Amino acid sequence: MTRIVPLALVTLLGVSASTMAAAQSIVNQPVPATATIQIDASQSAGAAIPRTIFGSFLEPIGNSTYNGLWAEILQNPSFEAGMWSAGNVGRMLHDDPELGRASSLGLPLPWEPLDPNQGNRYEPRYGNAANSWRSLMIMGVPGEPTGIRQKVYLPVHRTLEYKGSLYARHLDGPSGLTISIRRHDGGDALASAHIDAASDSWTKYSFDLNLPEGKLHRLDPADFVVQVEGDERVEVDEFSLMPADALDGLDPDEVAMAKAMETPLVRFGGNFTSGYHWRDGIGPRDKRVSMLNLAWGIPEYNTFGTDEFLHFCELIGADPQVALNLGSGTPEEAADWVRYIDEHWHKHGGLTWELGNELWGSWNTGWPTLDQLAARTLAYSKAIRAVDPNAVLIATGADPDNYTKWNATQLTNPANTFNYLSTHFVVTNTDVRMPHASTDFITQAAFALPIGLEAKLKEMQQQINSIPAFADKAHIAFTEWLFIGNRPGTPSFRNMGGAIDTAGFFNMLMRNSSIVPISDMTGIMEFAGIWKARSQVFAAPGYYAFRMYSTSHATRPVKVETQAGSYSVQHGVGRIPDISNVPYLDVVAALNDKGDTLNLFCVNRSLDTDIPADIKVAGFTDASTAEIYTLRSASISDGNDEDDPERVAPEKTEGRVDHGAFGHVFPHESVTRIVLHRK
Numbered sequence: 001m002t003r004i005v006p007l008a009l010v011t012l013l014g015v016s017a018s019t020m021a022a023a024q025s026i027v028n029q030p031v032p033a034t035a036t037i038q039i040d041a042s043q044s045a046g047a048a049i050p051r052t053i054f055g056s057f058l059e060p061i062g063n064s065t066y067n068g069l070w071a072e073i074l075q076n077p078s079f080e081a082g083m084w085s086a087g088n089v090g091r092m093l094h095d096d097p098e099l100g101r102a103s104s105l106g107l108p109l110p111w112e113p114l115d116p117n118q119g120n121r122y123e124p125r126y127g128n129a130a131n132s133w134r135s136l137m138i139m140g141v142p143g144e145p146t147g148i149r150q151k152v153y154l155p156v157h158r159t160l161e162y163k164g165s166l167y168a169r170h171l172d173g174p175s176g177l178t179i180s181i182r183r184h185d186g187g188d189a190l191a192s193a194h195i196d197a198a199s200d201s202w203t204k205y206s207f208d209l210n211l212p213e214g215k216l217h218r219l220d221p222a223d224f225v226v227q228v229e230g231d232e233r234v235e236v237d238e239f240s241l242m243p244a245d246a247l248d249g250l251d252p253d254e255v256a257m258a259k260a261m262e263t264p265l266v267r268f269g270g271n272f273t274s275g276y277h278w279r280d281g282i283g284p285r286d287k288r289v290s291m292l293n294l295a296w297g298i299p300e301y302n303t304f305g306t307d308e309f310l311h312f313c314e315l316i317g318a319d320p321q322v323a324l325n326l327g328s329g330t331p332e333e334a335a336d337w338v339r340y341i342d343e344h345w346h347k348h349g350g351l352t353w354e355l356g357n358e359l360w361g362s363w364n365t366g367w368p369t370l371d372q373l374a375a376r377t378l379a380y381s382k383a384i385r386a387v388d389p390n391a392v393l394i395a396t397g398a399d400p401d402n403y404t405k406w407n408a409t410q411l412t413n414p415a416n417t418f419n420y421l422s423t424h425f426v427v428t429n430t431d432v433r434m435p436h437a438s439t440d441f442i443t444q445a446a447f448a449l450p451i452g453l454e455a456k457l458k459e460m461q462q463q464i465n466s467i468p469a470f471a472d473k474a475h476i477a478f479t480e481w482l483f484i485g486n487r488p489g490t491p492s493f494r495n496m497g498g499a500i501d502t503a504g505f506f507n508m509l510m511r512n513s514s515i516v517p518i519s520d521m522t523g524i525m526e527f528a529g530i531w532k533a534r535s536q537v538f539a540a541p542g543y544y545a546f547r548m549y550s551t552s553h554a555t556r557p558v559k560v561e562t563q564a565g566s567y568s569v570q571h572g573v574g575r576i577p578d579i580s581n582v583p584y585l586d587v588v589a590a591l592n593d594k595g596d597t598l599n600l601f602c603v604n605r606s607l608d609t610d611i612p613a614d615i616k617v618a619g620f621t622d623a624s625t626a627e628i629y630t631l632r633s634a635s636i637s638d639g640n641d642e643d644d645p646e647r648v649a650p651e652k653t654e655g656r657v658d659h660g661a662f663g664h665v666f667p668h669e670s671v672t673r674i675v676l677h678r679k
Contacts (some may be wrong), residue, residue: 024439025516031584031606035564039589041598043559047514049590053506054550055321056263056524057480058312059270060304061296064525069312070304070377070531071246073152073162074224075483077239077301079108079132080109080146080290085297093160096151100103104458106135107148114227116146121146129240130167130202132290138236139226140173147227151184152241153535160211161244163179166226167204167237167285168197177236179207184221188424194652197234204286209241219642238286242458248410249303250312253537257530259316261543262550265352266313267479267520271295273357274327275365278337281305294365306337310344319351319428321520323479324384326356326376327366331383338387350390353520354422355380359396360406363509370405374412381417386567391646394477394518397421400456401439401575407463415469420477420518423460425453425575429501430487433571439489440607443636445572445579447500447605448490450508452576453666461515481505489637493528495650496669499541502528503603503671506549507588510557510601521546538645539639544631548650548673558619561588573674585611585666591620598623600674604666605660611666615674621660623676628653632670 058064066072076083084092092109093100102112106122113122121139129135141145165644168177174196180189216222220431224241228234228422237477272295279291281302289304313320320341324334343347355377359367368376377395384391395418398406407421429446437445457476465471482493483501491497502521509519523529523541528542564585570578586603598620604611617623629650640647650673655662657676 022600025444025570028568031565031609031611034564035254035562037587037600037613039588039598039600039616039620040559040618041591045557045559046511049510049513049555049557050517051080051264052517053509053513053519054263054546055265055518055520056318056529057266057267057269057520057522058297058309060272060293060300061270062499062526063532064523065304065669066299068525069251070308071242071251072239072303073154073243073247074150075240076108076290076299078237078290079111079131079134079136079508080132081108081124081134082292083290083299084109085292088297106417107136111148111150114145114149114225118144118146120649122148125235129237130169131286135235135237137171138226138228138234140206140230140232145227147225149223149225152222152224153200153219154181154211154216154222155243155253155535156211156216159243159245160213162208162209162211162241163244163476164205164209164239164241165204165206167202167286168195169202169235170198170200171235172230174234175234177234178227179209179491180225180227181209181211182223182225183216184223188216189225190314191220191311202237205285219536227327228375240286247315248311250309251532251537254313254525254530254532255312257522257537257539257543257628258312260481261524261547262316263316263524265321265518265520266316266318266524267323269323269353269354269357269479271357271364272300273323273325274359274367277326277329277333278306278340282307282340285551295363306341307344310341313620319344319347321352321354323354323357326368326379326380327364328360331379333385334380335387338384338391342373342388349388350392352392352394353384354394354396355418356396358424360398365552372408373406373409377410378413378417387517392420393418394420394422394479397423398477399424399525400453400460403460403521406461407460409462411467411470415473418470418474420475421460422477422479424480425478426480426522427484427573427575429483429485429491429573431574433574433577439487440488442485442490443497443607444567444605445569446485446497447504447584448579449483449501449573449576450504451582452579454508454512456576457512457516476516478509478516479518481519482522493542494540495637495639496633498528499545499631499648499671500603500605500636500669502542503549504586504605505600506545507586507601510588510590520524533642538642540640541631541633541648544648544650545671548629548631548671549601552599552673553592554673555593556587556591556595558598559589560587561652566612567622584609585613597677598676602666602672602674604670604672606642606670610666611668613664613666615662615664615677617660620676620678622679623657623660624679626655626657626662627675628655628664629673629675630667630670631672632667636669
């Protein structure tokens with residue numbers, strides 16, 4: 001049964017009477033008074049669900065690595081110039097206008113003078129730095145405190161102990177340096193350490209700073225201060241300030257939250273890949289060169305490099321999935337990186353590698369033309385397989401809404417050139433084709449996207465299977481996916497609406513894992529994952545949706561039939577504007593390997609209807625209690641932040657099961673996981 005929405009419901013779906021002729025929102029089946037969910041756990045619903053659909057994605061963008069996963073508190077610790085793009089510098093100066101005055105005194109962003117009224121007591125020095133390209137000379141004023149400071153946020157809710165180091169070269173006068181933590185609003189030092197930096201050659205000095213209890217509170221700003229003695233002249237370079245509980249440089253809160261995701265893969269890739277040279281990120285950390293991250297216009301300190309990434313993967317129990325530089329790199333450089341990681345990772349081969357990232361995009365350094373694509377892919381494939389014949393290779397494919405010509409070119413390569421073609425879907429939900437669309441219509445269109453993607457992915461696999469060399473041998477790796485909303489009241493990766501997108505995407509993947517065995521959610525840090533602001537770690541609601549799926553260890557999909565109504569969207573999100581038969585209540589059921597646990601993954605896409613359902617389970621009737629995990633909030637705009645880190649998080653309840661039958665009411669705009677255990 002299909003019917004056009006009556007005018008009374010038009011407002012709900014965001015269609016005005018004046019635009020009804022140009023665009024229709026259609027209710028195929030209205031939500032019934034009571035929905036039904038029938039599960040037969042004795043009947044398989046398809047291929048086994050691989051753990052690898054719960055992969056994640058890490059890229060040095062925003063504060064995902066530096067100021068995030070990497071626990072270093074200081075920014076630009078080696079006093080370099082040109083570490084931010086013009087746009088990012090503009091935003092920094094807008095947020096903190098005092099940095100402009102500091103820059104006029106020769107101080108690099110985001111360092112400031114201890115006393116700006118002293119004028120110019122600083123000189124950048126080139127050519128003989130302890131690290132990278134520049135150092136900084138500080139010239140003391142007799143009888144006045146002279147030095148530099150940087151605004152910092154410390155994780156005092158977790159630790160009061162901090163360890164640091166610096167390089168110094170004495171030039172003239174006294175040789176003492178005082179390192180301290182002070183309140184940002186001034187006042188005496190809360191913790192300090194004194195260093196006698198008497199050597200006239202570059203020397204590394206270490207220090208400890210221990211804050212007293214209760215003097216600095218969570219989210220309070222502080223100043224990291226370096227002060228010289230009297231008329232001392234000294235060159236300084238390459239500072240570091242770390243919490244004492246850092247895990248070899250990694251933030252322990254972020255590591256713990258990442259480990260709780262139980263992600264089997266961490267993709268190290270993104271737009272930075274095409275300009276990243278892995279050797280810059282190995283060797284002694286304090287000798288690695290700082291440079292501009294060309295993709296995002298932010299610093300790349302290279303202190304989080306290959307070894308640190310592998311250590312992170314080891315700590316959270318994930319395998320590395322590395323994207324190789326097919327932009328400014330060479331096949332030899334890529335093969336050397338494969339060899340290095342294979343030698344430093346406990347599996348010694350057989351890892352998953354991506355042959356580039358979004359090579360079809362002109363924003364990627366050194367992108368190939370379509371005529372260059374197949375040959376470049378083949379050259380890198382041969383170089384890597386010469387190092388590791390068991391390597392799993394993902395060639396760069398195109399997005400699911402515009403892939404035909406690009407993927408056809410990749411498929412001209414010989415058999416075994418690659419095992420997968422990648423695809424990405426980073427979409428702006430608010431980019432809808434309907435004019436003057438309401439937030440409700442945008443939301444319904446966004447929630448429908450996983451259903452639209454399901455059809456596109458099947459078409460992509462059909463194209464692969466049409467080439468005998470790759471038929472049933474190569475599949476799809478969905479190595480980036482993200483839902484962006486730039487209008488208040490609509491789904492986005494930071495809010496509850498984004499969590500519903502995430503859960504709907506996982507339901508789609510679980511139904512189609514035979515053609516999409518690898519998936520990496522954007523991202524493990526920031527976006528739909530783990531965030532850090534003012535040293536407080538928290539997670540987006542999508543992170544909790546991810547965990548509800550990834551920790552279930554559900555691998556055997558079983559038959560499920562749901563009668564809960566459906567709708568269709570026309571002139572919706574521009575990249576997939578027309579999507580039919582979107583279930584209001586989307587349910588996937590799956591057993592674990594042992595068959596003693598049954599999981600139901602349920603997404604209620606209705607904007608305002610709580611859906612009561614009668615649930616009947618066959619082939620798994622001896623469970624007496626249902627564990628119920630519900631992720632919801634008062635509004636899909638709700639999210640978490642440093643002030644309220646757990647505003648949106650799953651709640652656990654229980655329900656009674658009677659011979660495989662029970663009822664449950666699914667809240668509108670929610671994600672629910674129901675778990676049954678055999679007695």
